[in-house]
Amino acid sequence: MKLTMAITVTALIALTTPVQAGTVGAITRSEINQAHLDGCGTTLYRTPDFEKGQAPIIWHDDFQTGLMRWNGQLVTLTLQGKPKSSVTPVNQFVSADGDLRVTQTLKVTKRLGEEWSNMAGTLTLTQNGKSQSVTVYGQSGC
Numbered sequence: 001m002k003l004t005m006a007i008t009v010t011a012l013i014a015l016t017t018p019v020q021a022g023t024v025g026a027i028t029r030s031e032i033n034q035a036h037l038d039g040c041g042t043t044l045y046r047t048p049d050f051e052k053g054q055a056p057i058i059w060h061d062d063f064q065t066g067l068m069r070w071n072g073q074l075v076t077l078t079l080q081g082k083p084k085s086s087v088t089p090v091n092q093f094v095s096a097d098g099d100l101r102v103t104q105t106l107k108v109t110k111r112l113g114e115e116w117s118n119m120a121g122t123l124t125l126t127q128n129g130k131s132q133s134v135t136v137y138g139q140s141g142c
Contacts (some may be wrong), residue, residue, distance in 0.1 A: 026056030037062045042067035044138035066093040101126040115142035
């Protein structure tokens, strides 16, 4: 009886304890350059005011390799499959250990030139079967 009660209490505590979401942090231009990801690519921010130049970068990719800060650690992720169309890009990037998956779902909000666009959408981060989404804004192109 005592063992059953202890298991029940433990299960109730586990069900009512909130799961701590992972933290997406800022990355710097210097970190992007050191990872050799400068040039063509996608740079994303949390705010639509990113063009004013003050918003921290939370994601950058060169269409093959992504870079972000997750739970305080700089993480490099690799594109799975082929890059999708720039009109409706949905790409999935995976960390080297396979522990973190980032699904990038973006749409063009404004064309700035033949190969340059403003984008908006979400990054969905999945780790250990738990997902969270972050609304993002940014630019993509060459």
